[in-house]
Amino acid sequence: MPGLGCTSADHETQVEIAQPGQYRRKRPQVECMQGSKRVVDNAHRHPPRSFRILDVAKVATLIAITMSDPKSSDYMNGSCFCGLIKWKADVSKITLSAYCHCTFCQRTTGGPYVHTTHHPSSSISFTGLEHAQSSEWKPRKHKKRCGECGAPFASYSMDRENWSVWSSGWQRDHDGMIIGWERIRPTCHQFAGTMQMSVKELGELPVYEGYEGKSKRLDQN
Numbered sequence: 001m002p003g004l005g006c007t008s009a010d011h012e013t014q015v016e017i018a019q020p021g022q023y024r025r026k027r028p029q030v031e032c033m034q035g036s037k038r039v040v041d042n043a044h045r046h047p048p049r050s051f052r053i054l055d056v057a058k059v060a061t062l063i064a065i066t067m068s069d070p071k072s073s074d075y076m077n078g079s080c081f082c083g084l085i086k087w088k089a090d091v092s093k094i095t096l097s098a099y100c101h102c103t104f105c106q107r108t109t110g111g112p113y114v115h116t117t118h119h120p121s122s123s124i125s126f127t128g129l130e131h132a133q134s135s136e137w138k139p140r141k142h143k144k145r146c147g148e149c150g151a152p153f154a155s156y157s158m159d160r161e162n163w164s165v166w167s168s169g170w171q172r173d174h175d176g177m178i179i180g181w182e183r184i185r186p187t188c189h190q191f192a193g194t195m196q197m198s199v200k201e202l203g204e205l206p207v208y209e210g211y212e213g214k215s216k217r218l219d220q221n
């Protein structure tokens with residue numbers, strides 16, 4: 001079965017800028033110790049509008065993101081939650097993009113389904129992979145999880161030399177949305193036999209018993 005990737009709404013709504021390794025909350029609470037007293041620095045929490053230096057930083061970051069916008073190229077970046085493990089993929093080489101409802105994806109991520117993309121190993125490169133925990137969940141298939149933050153981010157098939165990347169790790173914009181989403185948009189629901197919600201709730205994509213084009217389609221007579 002293919003890979004997985006839990007997209008936690010909790011994380012996404014808290015993310016202001018989610019470049020790999022840079023996760024900032026919308027209302028950062030800065031704490032410091034004065035003697036034995038714990039003090040919350042409110043100036044950091046609610047700075048006066050006229051002194052919002054961060055706005056300048058935001059604009060600069062936005063310009064930087066725009067200039068390197070993956071939507072305008074074939075490459076997209078991603079990382080685990082803490083940013084220790086990063087990847088860069090040529091998304092024009094993706095061989096599958098689907099919402100996967102298999103029990104492996106459900107049980108290893110905690111979600112009812114995941115969005116997974118398949119990448120030939122020649123089209124994706126990783127840094128920090130030595131920090132990943134690897135478990136062989138099927139013969140010669142290894143599930144990868146960050147050893148630091150614990151986030152599951154991919155699965156690797158040795159036989160097919162293929163990476164399944166779970167979509168939670170792709171680089172986000174200021175609103176927490178995946179930059180270049182259109183490039184990796186799912187084309188179907190797969191392994192729908194163990195779907196934990198009705199097809200109606202999941203929109204109008206085709207629904208398959210297993211892989212798209214290789215198994216029975218379930219939403220047609």
Ligand SMILES: [Zn+2]
Pocket residue numbers: 080081082083084085146147148149150151
């Ligand atoms: Zn991590």
Ligand SMILES: [Zn+2]
Pocket residue numbers: 001002003004100101102103104105106191
């Ligand atoms: Zn799956």
